[in-house]
Amino acid sequence: MQVERLKTDILILGSGGAGLFAALHAKKANPDLSVTVATKGLLGKCGCTRMVQGGYNVALAPGDSVERHFMDTIVGGKWLPRQDLAWQLCVTSVERIRELENELGCFFDRNPDGTLHQKAFAGQSFDRTVHKGDLTGIEIINRLMEKVWALNVGRLEEHRAIELVPAADGSGIAGVLLVDIRTGAYRLVQAKAVLLGTGAGPTMYLYHTPSGDKSCDGLALALRYGLALRDMEMVQFHPTGLLGGPDTRMTGTVLEEGLRGAGGYLLNGEGERFMAAYDAAGERATRDVVSRAIYAEMRAGRTTPMGGVYIEMAHLGPENVARRFPGMVKRCADCGFDLAGGRVEVVPTAHYMMGGVEFEMDGSTASPGLYAAGEDCGGVHGANRLGGNGVGNSTVYGGIAGDSMAAFVARQSAFRDPDESVVEAAIARAERPFALPRGDLMGLRELLWQDMWDDVGILRTAEGLRRGRQKIAGHQASLAATGLADGDRAFNLTWHDWLNLESLLSISDVIALAAEARQDSRGAHFREDFPETGELATSAYTRIRADGEALELEMVPVDFSIVRPGQSLIEETAGAPPVAAE
Amino acid sequence: MSGHRRHQAYWAFIGHRLSGLALAAFLPLHFLALALALQGAAALDEFLALADMSLFKLAEWGLVVLLAVHLFFGARLLFLELHPWKRAGDSRLGWIVPSLLAAFLIGAVFAVRVV
Amino acid sequence: MSERTLFAAQRLSALLLGPLVLVHLALILYAVQDGLTASEILSRTRGSAGWAFFYGLFVLAAAVHAPIGLRNVLAEWTPLPPRAAGILAALFAALLLVLGARAVLAVVVPA
Amino acid sequence: MHAPAPKTLAPKTLAPKTLAPKTLKVRIWRGREEGSFCSYEVPARDNQTVLDVVTEVQRRHEPALAYRFACRVGVCGSCAMTVNGVPRWTCRTHVAKVAEAGAITIEPLRNMPRIKDLACDMRGFFDKWQKAGGRFSGTATRAEPPAKVDPANPRRRAADAAIECINCAVCYSACDVVSWNEAYLGPAALNRAWTVVNDERHALRRTTLDLATGEGGCGNCHTQGSCMRHCPVGISPTESIAGLKRMSLLSFLVRDRDAAEAPAGARAEAEEAPA
């Protein structure tokens, strides 16, 4: 198999908030560096940063403070976040939002007096979410995209990373092997520094929100490369994903949180409001509580025809609803649902992965030259992510990684020699399905979706998790025997579906293992057999590493480097009371 | 006509362009005819008599209508380009049909007066 | 000439042509009443500074306006390269100017 | 709680009753610049977008079928295709809205080179976006607080009305001037230029205006209105371009009125010269 070889000082994987900020900062730090962005879709037009609706948390307003934002993050994360990372997020968000506004030209909404408007978002003790209507992500990514186009940055669009290639002498990363999706050709890009910014994405669940290009590739690559993943059991579910049946890609996409905040009702299949039975805050309870309640109703069989629950807004007056939530109402109407005046079937949907690659304050990982940022990383959010801290995380750490990589490359003058045996093995892996008899790839993916949903989903038990892991192992074996019919490598989406499934399977197993190990309930992780949150003072996080085919798990005590459970940096209680957005 | 063109504003564009082209083609001829007066009123009259044929009348009628169509459509364009829009989508689509009607009204008056 | 100048010239000439055409149309409707005769036309126009100015302006504006439009149409609807379209349009402008000037002279200069 | 008991249990949706017959005939372009249509039959469903139909064909009939999508909710602008002759975002287009006699024909967007099947090369579209000067340049830095901007200011509102573009190229594909004139920057790029020109924080207003009103710029638009008509997010590039034309004319009449407006300290951003 022929492999085209390219060289670039810095190679960035992913073009979300993390990837594009890294490119921008690296290039600003040193315009002479050659920087290349490789991304699975078109630059800036894939990934989830674009999909951000709610907005960006930042302590700007008088009365708010970085300390308060930090305490909300720690309390919201149930004391699992790595505190120095969370602190840096809160501090640097202030600088980043100014950079976005002043230097990139983001056009955030204003108060009548001309200052930035900041709205309330769930689980926070202050209204600190900067936004552009309810399409904040488009504004952020479009402005980033324009800046990056204008810089002399190499673009490998529709290129998929399939292996992180170590140096032959083991001294760090040497480059990345990619598939040019358009032609099907393999490209080895050698780089002095590489950023992993592929945005994770829990798309192994039956219902999920992220964009279709995200399939935990980065995490799977990192795992195979030998990096440690932390907090992988922490998968955030959004309570109200659209339910349109199994054959539409609309299923799983988010209906915004504000609908519940504004007074929307959740009704089970029998037409009854049920939230009051689960939480005093009713429909306005936090994401995890509402998701669990809906799931419980579903499991009890009180479901809608398609197996979810209803959201109903009509009692607020259809015109009023259409005026307040024009985007949501139109989105539903485009696809045939009447949100303003009727009922729409909804279901909890996998939204965000708090866990990911362990990384340092400067974005570096355990392997010299390899950096990571954004949703691929673990540690910033702990057990739960505040709405509005996701895009903060990707843009803050993307920028930091860009700066660090430029500095690293300045110290590191030579390219490392790639370990050719890894390149060969990776190509052999990717080529496997073309040599196998055609199988039912779609069916296999649906099995994984269902099994993750049932056994490694919103409510978990030891038995379910064990069963889940067995099934995952079975699916991995099935995939290894599932071939592709068409040998055309060019823009062959079914081939990429195959590769996506491979990544998803490998990370599904990690999630299940971590969930088995965490024998308490906190944040996004709920064990029916251990419904209580363990002692906070002795909190530990899960760390998983691959050892050949096997996974190694470790429980690592949290280092309360800034604040200990029971203490606070501010006077009032932070993070309380957590109310849903609106 | 391919689907993306099937709407009023596009037809207005086509109408404006074709009328403009027709006028541009006619204008030199019009000038030539008038210049006959250089050879005296009789020469012009000779031409005008020629122009009395019904086919010629029909062509004249067409030109009057086209001139009016081009004028009104052009006025719409100038208005929407030079005047800030009051609301989104305010491309004065509503002017198109009345413009055509007005142009044909002028044509009708012309026809009535000629015969 | 830059595209922006051409654009501006076409819009400005259109602004000028608007009222001129309106008057011209009104005049046509008025004049065709009982058949056109040379003497009727010429009696109105000959020796009139006002009509001389009116038609002079008309010719000028049209000689700016129509060729620019023609240039766009040629460039967009024919395989002519933009330069060739520009040259043809310039020739057309010259033609309109010459013929137009002749016509105005013919109708306004007293015999 | 005191929830009023809802009367009906059946979900009220706008979904079409039935698409008789219960299958849908789909013709899809296969190939590159050279190619042909292939026909498929897929089950017609109540909840079905055009993207779902394409996906179904890929999954069940034509594994190597190429198409592009990402977000599936109408924010990434990756999934636009020509559906029964009209450019549309496919992830937000319900089949019932476009099917004619139970059939749809799907092609790539116009006005861009084809890569394979339904995917086209958008690079030219984005290059023109840059050529139109549609990029912000500020004078303030991250060390300063964000500028105070009155949300009711007319310029701010003009920019606001046009800014939520998802760069889907539907307008670019719908505009005939783009097909007829290679140099024309097109509706999306000019629309973006209009938003920066109206952004009071933008330091290089004059530069943007020069680019957007110069060669290939707003003067080429003949107000065909197809961009406005087909933009899936309801932006009106026609209006934005009209605004640019107005500015073009004004700055032609009143020479360099704007030049003085550019703050003296505008960063030249030499390093940002289009690559």
Ligand SMILES: Cc1cc2nc3c(=O)[nH]c(=O)nc-3n(C[C@H](O)[C@H](O)[C@H](O)COP(=O)(O)OP(=O)(O)OC[C@H]3O[C@@H](n4cnc5c(N)ncnc54)[C@H](O)[C@@H]3O)c2cc1C
């Ligand atoms: C619907 C939705 C709404 C959200 N709303 C909010 C919100 O209101 N506030 C908030 O703070 N957060 C929100 N989030 C979360 C937030 O969007 C993400 O956490 C964040 O943007 C992730 O940024 P990223 O750069 O890490 O990844 P992404 O922006 O997802 O980008 C990942 C990139 O990597 C590329 N990629 C993937 N695999 C490969 C590969 N193998 N090779 C090459 N490239 C690859 C992708 O194509 C993409 O370009 C939301 C998420 C979703 C899905």
Ligand code: HEM
């Ligand atoms: C003698 C009279 C006229 C002639 C011969 C004439 C001819 C033309 C031609 C050939 C075009 C090009 C068409 C195109 O690009 O689609 C054009 C465009 C135009 N005309 Fe006229 N025209 C005349 C009068 C007028 C008048 C009276 C107005 C307005 C009040 C007007 C307004 C316009 C405008 C605005 C355009 C530009 C259209 C565009 O580029 O989008 N014209 N004209």
Ligand code: SF4
């Ligand atoms: S203006 Fe509308 S149609 Fe054009 S690219 Fe933007 S969103 Fe798409």
Ligand code: F3S
């Ligand atoms: S369709 Fe094209 S011609 Fe102008 S109004 Fe839109 S850009």
Ligand code: FES
């Ligand atoms: S898939 Fe993103 S707009 Fe359709």
